[in-house]
Amino acid sequence: MTERQRALLNRAHQALESARRLHAYGDTEGAINRAYYAMFYAASAVLLLKGEAPRTHHGVHHRFHLHFVASGDLPRELSAALSYALELRTRADYEISINFDPQIAAELLAEAERFVTTIEAWLQEISPD
Numbered sequence: 001m002t003e004r005q006r007a008l009l010n011r012a013h014q015a016l017e018s019a020r021r022l023h024a025y026g027d028t029e030g031a032i033n034r035a036y037y038a039m040f041y042a043a044s045a046v047l048l049l050k051g052e053a054p055r056t057h058h059g060v061h062h063r064f065h066l067h068f069v070a071s072g073d074l075p076r077e078l079s080a081a082l083s084y085a086l087e088l089r090t091r092a093d094y095e096i097s098i099n100f101d102p103q104i105a106a107e108l109l110a111e112a113e114r115f116v117t118t119i120e121a122w123l124q125e126i127s128p129d
Contacts, residue, residue, distance in 0.1 A: 001127050008045035009123075012038045012116045019109050023102065029092035031105040035112035036089035039082050042119040046074075049126075057086060074122060081111050 001009075019034035040057065043064040047053065050067050054060045061082055069079040088108060091098055 001123050002048060005045040005048050008041045009120055012041040016113060016116060023105050023109055028100045028102050028105040032088050032092040032108055035108045036085040038112045039085050039115045042116045043082060046119050078115055081115055
């Protein structure tokens with residue numbers, strides 16, 4: 001694993017910790033935001049295997065799916081989870097009148113933890129240090 005991949009995975013873990021704290025504090029929308037970013041950083045880390053560093057969220061999602069999910073290297077559920085997380089994050093960040101049920105944030109946080117753990121384990125498996 002490269003230094004850049006480690007840095008992105010560290011960011012993913014920091015975002016997960018922030019999501020946990022925000023959720024515990026009652027900031028559901030903030031927890032959703034940070035859970036999404038944990039997944040985004042982990043997906044960005046795996047894309048470095050292909051020499052890719054897309055500049056947009058859409059680019060990360062598309063290239064992640066193309067290189068790692070469509071190829072069968074990683075489970076389809078990861079791509080679906082990343083897309084769902086972006087949808088929730090966008091709504092949480094930009095729809096002022098929305099108030100998410102805390103259970104939605106808890107479920108997304110659990111999904112983000114699985115996502116990051118799966119990516120990290122797979123990266124360790126294919127490029128152990």
